[in-house]
Amino acid sequence: SQQGEEDPQALSIQEGENATMNCSYKTSINNLQWYRQNSGRGLVHLILIRSNEREKHSGRLRVTLDTSKKSSSLLITASRAADTASYFCATPPGGSYIPTFGRGTSLIVHP
Amino acid sequence: DGGITQSPKYLFRKEGQNVTLSCEQNLNHDAMYWYRQDPGQGLRLIYYSQIVNDFQKGDIAEGYSVSREKKESFPLTVTSAQKNPTAFYLCASSIKVSTDTQYFGPGTRLTVL
Numbered sequence: 001s002q003q004g005e006e007d008p009q010a011l012s013i014q015e016g017e018n019a020t021m022n023c024s025y026k027t028s029i030n031n032l033q034w035y036r037q038n039s040g041r042g043l044v045h046l047i048l049i050r051s052n053e054r055e056k057h058s059g060r061l062r063v064t065l066d067t068s069k070k071s072s073s074l075l076i077t078a079s080r081a082a083d084t085a086s087y088f089c090a091t092p093p094g095g096s097y098i099p100t101f102g103r104g105t106s107l108i109v110h111p
Numbered sequence: 112d113g114g115i116t117q118s119p120k121y122l123f124r125k126e127g128q129n130v131t132l133s134c135e136q137n138l139n140h141d142a143m144y145w146y147r148q149d150p151g152q153g154l155r156l157i158y159y160s161q162i163v164n165d166f167q168k169g170d171i172a173e174g175y176s177v178s179r180e181k182k183e184s185f186p187l188t189v190t191s192a193q194k195n196p197t198a199f200y201l202c203a204s205s206i207k208v209s210t211d212t213q214y215f216g217p218g219t220r221l222t223v224l
Contacts, residue, residue, distance in 0.1 A: 044215070
């Protein structure tokens with residue numbers, strides 16, 4: 001079974017709005033990563049947050065991690081049409097080094 | 112120009128045929144991976160390799176085979192035993208298996224006719 005599950009499955013917003021997507025996971029983790037996938041392309045690594053970190057920023061991206069709730073969120077501020085993509089969280093289940101990926105959140109940003 | 116490449120981008124196969132997907136990287140990474148992605152689904156691990164001449168089964172290895180004769184190359188063969196091979200196949204690499212970030216190729220879309 002998958003370690004991480006993203007929510008919502010789909011998100012549709014207007015350009016300039018913020019987009020928030022969430023990831024819940026099942027077992028204890030060392031780190032959690034977020035990836036982006038444009039339609040029909042490979043995944044691109046966005047950001048990694050370690051289990052001892054609570055928040056991390058990269059440009060317009062903000063990631064939070066709550067290990068007590070086994071959840072993470074990805075916030076994209078001031079979204080652009082070019083942010084339209086699927087976003088995946090990935091984290092290794094306990095005892096493994098290899099991350100498992102959720103089903104992703106499909107984000108559509110309307111110009 | 113460093114990166115990870117996959118070829119071909121699109122591949123069509125008749126039922127009963129084996130087909131090999133190419134994956135090459137010039138990032139000097141030890142670890143390489145193959146994933147399968149079905150529409151609306153996450154990535155599922157087929158095989159991974161920690162080092163040359165070593166590879167391990169992932170969650171859905173049945174009907175697939177791999178080799179790792181060179182550090183740069185990790186080809187995936189989809190055999191006729193794979194019952195539902197139509198999917199998007201992604202190759203990835205990382206410095207080591209224990210390293211956090213994976214770098215992905217552009218993918219190969221395989222369609223069985």
